Amino acid sequence: MTDYKTIHGKKIKFLTSDLTMSTATEGELFYSDTSKEFKVGVTVEAWAAGGNLTTARKNIAGSGTQTAGHAFGGNTGSVSDTSEEYNGSAWTEGDNLNTARRLLAGFGTQTAGIGAGGYTPGTNLMDITESYDGSSWTEVGDLANARYGLAGCGTSTAGLVFGGRGGSPVGQVAHSEEWNGSAWTEGNDLNTARREFAGAGTQTAGLGMAGYGSPNYLGVSEEYNGTSWTEGNDLSTGKNSLGGLGIQTAALAFAGSSPPGAEVATTEGYDGTSWSAKPNMATARDGGVGGAGTVALGLAFGGDVGSVSNATEEFTQTLTLKTVTDS
Numbered sequence: 001m002t003d004y005k006t007i008h009g010k011k012i013k014f015l016t017s018d019l020t021m022s023t024a025t026e027g028e029l030f031y032s033d034t035s036k037e038f039k040v041g042v043t044v045e046a047w048a049a050g051g052n053l054t055t056a057r058k059n060i061a062g063s064g065t066q067t068a069g070h071a072f073g074g075n076t077g078s079v080s081d082t083s084e085e086y087n088g089s090a091w092t093e094g095d096n097l098n099t100a101r102r103l104l105a106g107f108g109t110q111t112a113g114i115g116a117g118g119y120t121p122g123t124n125l126m127d128i129t130e131s132y133d134g135s136s137w138t139e140v141g142d143l144a145n146a147r148y149g150l151a152g153c154g155t156s157t158a159g160l161v162f163g164g165r166g167g168s169p170v171g172q173v174a175h176s177e178e179w180n181g182s183a184w185t186e187g188n189d190l191n192t193a194r195r196e197f198a199g200a201g202t203q204t205a206g207l208g209m210a211g212y213g214s215p216n217y218l219g220v221s222e223e224y225n226g227t228s229w230t231e232g233n234d235l236s237t238g239k240n241s242l243g244g245l246g247i248q249t250a251a252l253a254f255a256g257s258s259p260p261g262a263e264v265a266t267t268e269g270y271d272g273t274s275w276s277a278k279p280n281m282a283t284a285r286d287g288g289v290g291g292a293g294t295v296a297l298g299l300a301f302g303g304d305v306g307s308v309s310n311a312t313e314e315f316t317q318t319l320t321l322k323t324v325t326d327s
Helices: none
Strands: 013-015 029-032 037-049 061-064 069-072 083-086 091-093 105-108 113-116 129-132 137-139 151-154 159-162 176-179 184-187 198-201 206-211 218-224 229-231 243-247 250-254 267-270 275-278 290-293 297-301 312-323
Touching (some): 069 113, 069 297, 113 159, 159 198, 159 206, 198 250, 206 243, 206 250
Parallel strands (some): 105 151
Antiparallel strands (some): 061 069, 069 083, 083 091, 129 137, 176 184, 206 218, 218 229, 250 267
């Protein structure tokens, strides 16, 4: 006689009251005795319009979160020192950088942020680092390697910058430097030198995404463990001049320029192992898009849409409960 107890699948929970958005998990199926229905947790992801930047620009740096974001520097047609703060719905003018520049790295929070490196005509490669305390910028310790088009991640007391365009002769570089709150020290190099790419994560769990190198549209991602870089899986499409946000095990790479050189709205998500397609942005753009926040609550701003852009978009990832039907 067949023993059916040994061949049935996983048990479905029978609950007298519904799970909530905070207690359910993706793909979890249960029977709700309250509504007499089967329900399942489903993750919903989307970009939505946020408040426009006060000053449209590209090649912009960012830090903070979706509800406490910070945008600084960039290119309005000339290099910019403009600094703006986001409260979750609108941008307001903050204190300007001491040194106007574009293609700089940004990391930290709205009230404890760092801007490092960058480009300004005449000086070109810059080693200047500035620290923001929520009201004003202060120049602090210089980078060991002047450069622009570099990426960054981490906090105002434990930061990381990597890659960019610099060196002698000037070209793409692989240099990494670690920030301790007052000074930079040399870290191990990226495996692939590049510029105009995106960073995410922390000083001991960093992530570098895509960029301009050899070839011009890189799909390479690399992970930093606080000591060395290891190549991870590639993005599905190589791109440069993109934006990024999140942590090493939950990151987004969005917008940018892809072959044959047009701005794109595509977004890819990284789970620490592989990349997957996410919803497209409403506005395709490249030219160094600013990013801040997490995969659950992300923020993108600025860039180039044929002209400098002031568009802001917010990314959300939420778990909803769906009723299971036969359709």
